[in-house]
Amino acid sequence: MKELDKKYNHKDVEKNKYSKWLKEKIFEAEFNSKKPAYSIVIPPPNVTGKLHLGHAWDGSLQDLLIRFKKLNGFDTVWIPGMDHAGIATQAKVEERLREQGISKYDLGRDKFIAKVWEWKEEYAATIRSQWAKLGLSLDYSKEKFTYSDELNQIVNYVFVKMYEDKLIYKGKRIINWDPKQKTALSNIEVIYKETKGAMYHFKYILSDNQKDFLQVATTRPETMFGDVCLVVNPKDKRYSKYIGKTVINPSNKALIPVITDEYVEIEFGTGVMKCTPAHDPNDFEIGLKHNLEQIVVMNDDATMNDLAQEFQGLDRFEARKQLIAKLTKEGTFIKKEEIVHQVGYSERSNAIVEPFISDQWFVKMKPLAKQVLDLQKSKEAINFYPNRFNDTLNKWMENSHDWTISRQLWWGHQIPAWYHKDTKEVYVGITPPKDEQNWERDSDVLDTWFSSAFWPFATMNWNNKKQSEMMKRYFPVSTMVTGYDIIFFWVARMVFQSLEFTSSKPFKDVLIHGLIRDEQGRKMSKSLGNGVDPMDVIEKYGADSLRYFLLTNSSPGQDLRYSEEKLTSTWNFINKIWNASRYVMLNLKKIPTNLEFEKLLVKANEVNNQIDFWILNRLSETKKMVKEAIEKYEFTVAGKLLYNFIWDDYCSWYIELSKAQVGENSLLNKQEKQFSQSTLGYVLKNILIMLHPFMPFVSEEIYQSFDLQSSILKERWLDKKYQFKILTVDHIFEIVNNLREFRANQNIKNAISLNIHFNLKKSKFKSIIEKGISYINIFVEKLVNCKLDISIIDDKDLTSIAIKDYFLDISNKDFFDKDKAIQETQDKINELLLEIDRSEKMLANENFLKRAAAEKVLAEKEKYINYKKQHELLVDKLNELKKEKA
Structure with a gap:
């Protein structure tokens, strides 16, 4: 295996990964595979400038889903694209020209549009470079642009068809008017x-x-x-x-x-x-x-x-x-x-926008809104996460007004309508009228949202004659990810246009996220100067840190607060994973494949590989819970589960315990030690697979060191359920924790070895402890420098530590303070009395007994029995201490 660098450096780790993925075409759809299909289409960012932090969040959410589904055996496709953003882009280009002392009228329509195309190419390249920095798993072979010739053909067809079906009309109505840009505005363009x-x-x-x-x-x-x-x-x-x-x-x-x-x-x-x-x-x-x-x-x-x-x-x-x-x-x-x-x-x-009566083109909303409302009442309803946004959609559809779709701009899809120069007759068609010289084309263009409304099916090569092969496999889109601020302006319009032209809903699920706010909870804006450039964050902390922060700090539909402190914490978490991986790789010759590990598992020792069985149980439990959370779009929950498993179970406990198993003085035989080493690597590999959708770069870097497959994305999510019978592990954890606490309270240095005796007189765990004493001792000696003995100590001057329903007895001799021991014992008795009281109340509560799961009730009863036993033993111990002092 390749050795990892001693220090985690996100810049080195994230360098060249994306180009390698693209070269291997690892993001491209496997169109002819027999795998189940999963599809996402990106909400196309405007070619007005660079991506902001909200784009980074939106993209990270989608990338997590694609990578997760790919690891779970799906044929995935994530279609990229950009929006020409009519008024916004034209305004940007006009501003640039003004700085050069040029107006659009100096250039004329055709030359001005050529200038906008230059802008588009410049910023499209910038956006793609930012997608690469974020690691977005986009299939560039299917990239679309809302103002391409292909999309223009769809726009023209849809406009003409809707006009013929009386769904589009021209008339005078009140619209939002921008007197500076001299154009109608959509509602979303009014702040x-x-x-x-x-x-x-x-x-x-x-x-x-x-x-x-x-x-x-x-x-x-x-x-x-x-x-x-x-x-x-x-x-x-x-x-x-x-x-x-x-x-x-x-x-x-x-x-x-x-x-x-x-x-x-x-x-x-x-x-x-x-x-x-x-x-x-x-x-x-x-x-x-x-x-x-x-x-x-x-x-x-x-x-x-x-x-x-x-x-x-x-x-x-x-x-x-x-x-x-x-x-x-x-x-x-x-x-x-x-x-x-x-x-x-x-x-x-x-x-300031002026309400203004104007002769504009409109979409008649009532029949289209009815289709949306009918769909959401049916069994085929689109699933919203969170569900409350379904009500938002319905309310907007119930109160929808006719939609102004014409814009007095030059950049955009020009309306396919002509007016006869003499008779003023109106002609609407995909192609110009035959005697075109006698007609004048409508100079207006269509609202950007009009062309964006076809995005889910336009990106899949839709045509009005037959269903495309792409649509047969990937439509409806599996998940649409977008912000709550454009549910009406974009989501609703995609729904009714898809129903109208494909007779199908455009997507199965809609995952709604909120807005990113600054640390004070304010909306990020240029006027406040509180915006954060995601590329600056990546430079300082890395894309993995940014992604993990964005993905695990907000529930669906909720706003997210930017936090430098949490980004630092995330970087430290990745550093912890890096160092843990280095330790594992120093103790292994190779990481086992799944098949190799299963063969070793058959021969594992029931008694001397308990710690390994425990971490395998925790691994399968965690993978199951993380998978369920991701499938419910609860990424914060998934992130917390992962964090706790990696930091607490794997790093803080298992790696520390494994040092006693795989080190030079290990009491395990060769076969047991080999299994423990393999488990160490096998669990790490599966941790990286779980982490990959959140942190693609560092997980790939560590995985590449294993010399397995060419990419971690060719691995598979572990669905195997481990349920080994664990007898001694809980005892090890409690003994180690209590002895650490004991040393700290008594100020006993770890260099001083202590002899500890089990007092198992009334314990139901007597046979388990006696059988596993040598195994338990491996870890207790290594972690807390104590030697355990099952013989009863022949000394009345001792300290007893309560563990479950038994004691650890330690001879006081040189360090014991009786007054302190009496007080500590009394404190523990008081704590136990509180727990006994709480438990008694809970078990006397009829609502708890009726409504709680049977396992939970049983667990509470067992706790109560243990509390009572511990209390009885501690009271006896307190009385003995008081007699000795007297």
């Missing part, structure tokens, strides 16, 4: 922030009574030029006399009616609402209901148009100031109330 603002109150004077008025409050006075009426609740008696009358709009002196609608809340504000259908989504719905005029008072850059009269050309906020000043002079401005309210900002430009 709501608490913002200082004001509620402005105005008089709308009655046209037939100049002394009477209705008081109206608004946060956006500049939209008053688009008011078409005032609205009151029909049940509001305060305003019943005004219904049907007209009032004077203070902004432009237009006469507008007072109408009724139950939408208006009687108790909210003044109970009178101005209605501006072209500039507010709720007003728009009221406008449709009452057939009201839609008056647009702004340009697409949020400056005021000619309907704003003398304020034409002013920015909306400047127009607001000047309008208030004017109406103050005219006496129609009443007051201003300072408020803090939620205001929508464009995610990319940070401009």
Whole structure:
């Protein structure tokens, strides 16, 4: 075997591993194998820049699943890809061009798009290098891009088909408008922030009574030029006399009616609402209901148009100031109330979003949402982890509004619609109209989420004519991993588009994770300057440390707090594994294969290989529990089980105990010693297999030293169940722990050898101890420098240590303090009384006896019996000590 370096160095360990995996094509799907299939498609990161810590978390979760399934005998495929991210990428490229003194209009559409492609290639290479650093087991032979020619063909087909099926239409509706980018936005591209603002109150004077008025409050006075009426609740008696009358709009002196609608809340504000259908989504719905005029008072850059009269050309906020000043002079401005309210900002430009009526393309959501709701009520429902997010999906689908899919951008899938230059007729088709010179193509592109909605089947070579071979084997996707913040914006859309075009759900399971926050619990952001670059973390701690931290510090659906302290702790854990592996390899000539180990196991000694049997039992128990936890997506639970087994059972106990078995002075014969050495290596190999999905680099590095297969990924997860009868191991642990504690309390140096005598008078373990005394002595001598004897000590001046239902007697002679012994014995009696009291209450509790598992009840009864025996013996011992002192 190759010897490991003396010190663990994550940079050396992680170097060149990924290229080796790719060279061996170890991540590529085994399409023609008879193995069960398991598939994941990556949530495609935007080609806007580098991956952040959230991407590292998302990728680590998926990589764990792929490696775990591969080790468990599955044919796995993880399809990589990236998203062209329309508005976000265009904004980045425009910003770069502005720094060079160039605008997109200087270049024109085609040359600008060429510049965006250059950006895409640059950042796609960066993203792939980051995937490599993280060790993501992606099958690059199947990589996709949401703006490729292949995806464009799917997008065009889907758009045309949905248009023909009346699921897509063009019309005027209120949308989120970015006045800086001059494009419609999806809801996810709008970030709501608490913002200082004001509620402005105005008089709308009655046209037939100049002394009477209705008081109206608004946060956006500049939209008053688009008011078409005032609205009151029909049940509001305060305003019943005004219904049907007209009032004077203070902004432009237009006469507008007072109408009724139950939408208006009687108790909210003044109970009178101005209605501006072209500039507010709720007003728009009221406008449709009452057939009201839609008056647009702004340009697409949020400056005021000619309907704003003398304020034409002013920015909306400047127009607001000047309008208030004017109406103050005219006496129609009443007051201003300072408020803090939620205001929508464009995610990319940070401009305040303007609700704006616009002629856009929409997806009709009601029939599509029904498909999702019907699926989630059926036996074929998609499984959400945690399940509460299924309710989130359903609520969003129940309240879904038609989806704006057109964007006023150049980068993206151009809408396959043409308008006749003369007749204005609309043509929608996959190919242009025959007399194309007479038609003008729609210049808008589609929302990025529209093309991303096909991702699960588009990545599997879907076409509308027949099911692809990829889809037959790997679709629906086995697990979709994503954050809770895009359930509606992406997950829901993938579901209804898949149902619509493949008649199948897109995935079986959806694993939801949260957001990564800083150590104070704040969301990471550029404005706070609290972001963490995953590549910086890898440089300092290694990818294995970062991955293990990300994977084992949050439950599904919960946010995760970044912690430098936990990363340090994880690095130390890996260092512990490294040093343990070095010890094992120094004591072995080779690591046994599974078959070689099973042959040795048949000849193992029932008495003298108890420690080996114990660790094998713990190994199979741990592997079973870790596997169950991973299959439930409970990675934190799996990580804790692994940590405890490796640190406590294997390193702290088994390796220490093995030193007494495989060392030069071992009392084991050659065959027993060989089995113990083989167990040491066999368990380590299986530890590495369990660790591999969490820590791929270091587990591969140590495994490669074994000279077995070319990669640990060619190994298999141990499903063998070991249930050896263990008689002496628990006694060894308790004896060693108690003698260590005894030495510490009495300040007895480990160099001083102690003679210990068993007092087994009333013990049910008498025959086990007598039979295994020489085996137990191996470890007690090695670990605590004590010699055990089953003969009864002929000395009344002694100290007794209670173990289970027997004592270890030690002659006091040179070190014993009777007063201290009396106090310690009394303390132990007091502790036992508390345990006896607790146990009695539990066993008297009918709920516990009825509901607890039978094994748990039996275990509690056995504890109680042992406590009573120990108490009786300790009381006798206390009385003897007191007599001796007297």
